[in-house]
Amino acid sequence: MLIAGPTASGKSDVAIKLAQRLEQAGKRGVVVNADSQQVYGDLRILSARPTEDEMGGVEHRLFGTWDGAQACSAADWAKTARHEIADLHDRGAVPILCGGTGLYLRTLLDGIAPVPEIDDNVRGEIRNLSTSELRECLAIEDPQAASRLGPRDVQRMSRALEVIRSTGHPLHYWQQRKTGGIGSLIDLYPLIVLPERGWLYERCSTRFESMLRRGAIEEVQKLLNRDLDPNLPIMRAIGVPEIRDYLHSGLDGDGLLVKGSIATHQYAKRQYTWFRNQPPSDWARVDNKTIAEYDFTELFLRDDR
Numbered sequence: 001m002l003i004a005g006p007t008a009s010g011k012s013d014v015a016i017k018l019a020q021r022l023e024q025a026g027k028r029g030v031v032v033n034a035d036s037q038q039v040y041g042d043l044r045i046l047s048a049r050p051t052e053d054e055m056g057g058v059e060h061r062l063f064g065t066w067d068g069a070q071a072c073s074a075a076d077w078a079k080t081a082r083h084e085i086a087d088l089h090d091r092g093a094v095p096i097l098c099g100g101t102g103l104y105l106r107t108l109l110d111g112i113a114p115v116p117e118i119d120d121n122v123r124g125e126i127r128n129l130s131t132s133e134l135r136e137c138l139a140i141e142d143p144q145a146a147s148r149l150g151p152r153d154v155q156r157m158s159r160a161l162e163v164i165r166s167t168g169h170p171l172h173y174w175q176q177r178k179t180g181g182i183g184s185l186i187d188l189y190p191l192i193v194l195p196e197r198g199w200l201y202e203r204c205s206t207r208f209e210s211m212l213r214r215g216a217i218e219e220v221q222k223l224l225n226r227d228l229d230p231n232l233p234i235m236r237a238i239g240v241p242e243i244r245d246y247l248h249s250g251l252d253g254d255g256l257l258v259k260g261s262i263a264t265h266q267y268a269k270r271q272y273t274w275f276r277n278q279p280p281s282d283w284a285r286v287d288n289k290t291i292a293e294y295d296f297t298e299l300f301l302r303d304d305r
Contacts, residue, residue: 002097004034004105004279005193006271007238007264008203012050014193015098019058022094030088031055032081033062034099034108037237039077042068042223045216046239048207068223068234074107081108082182102274109188111181113174118166126158126165137161142170190283192275200272204264208239209257217243238267 003015012031019029033039037047041064049063061084066072081097081104088095097105129137131154138161139146145160163171220243228235235241239260246256276285 001094002188002190005100005275006200006268007100008200008207008268009193009195011098011193015096016056016058019096020056028093029096030059030061030093031096031098032084034097034101034104036101036104038063039066039072040068040234042234043237045211045214045219046237069228071233074103075112077104078108100271102278109181109183111178113178115163115174116167118162122166123162126161134158134161145171192279192283192285194272194276194285194287196287200268201265204268205261208260208264220244221247238263
């Protein structure tokens, strides 16, 4: 089972309610995290990781599993998730994947392109290119990628150029050779939670303000005290750069709240767009202002399932 959607959409509540309903039906449901920020033990508050009370007696896995000093890539997460899912199936339990990281879910279900390691010298050369130079090189060396990617999408353009220069093949060559996906090996019952945007953005603002009250600033200060590589994923997690600026650059409390809320809104908007357009069209999508009160469990406990 899969409950997916943007941050603050209420998907965690849905997953827990579903597990509780499964228990009432004589089955054991276990929530398996599919969120790229909730995997890190350092970010309990900022990642909105469920507390013991919020878990409602339901077992949760892959929450806070990685130390912030270790980057958890989509491939890392998918490999671990496959083991957890297999273990739960062996134990007769029902895995309930829950999260908002589309790349994690796509890698788990569809597999990963077996791109060889990128040559460090190639990577260094590409990082020194300006955005216009990057675009020009990509248009010549991988025109298909250039036509697909936006002119300011530096990260993906760099990746595409790295791949073709380092491996001799364009990225789409490797993407056609994906391996390790489990989508064809399991019975998947997906639900995408897409509430009304205004309702969602209001929840985002309220959530960030609540995080600050509950100790998010202290949480980030502890993280900064570790002096980790600033390029690690955890250092770019939503809220971390904003609180870092508040601590080190003289940003005031009101400014922090505004910047944090804006960053959360932008993150939710990107997730919303992805989940609206990228997953298969036959995946159920629910748009409801009172999403947290809606009982989705009937979708999974009908007689025909």
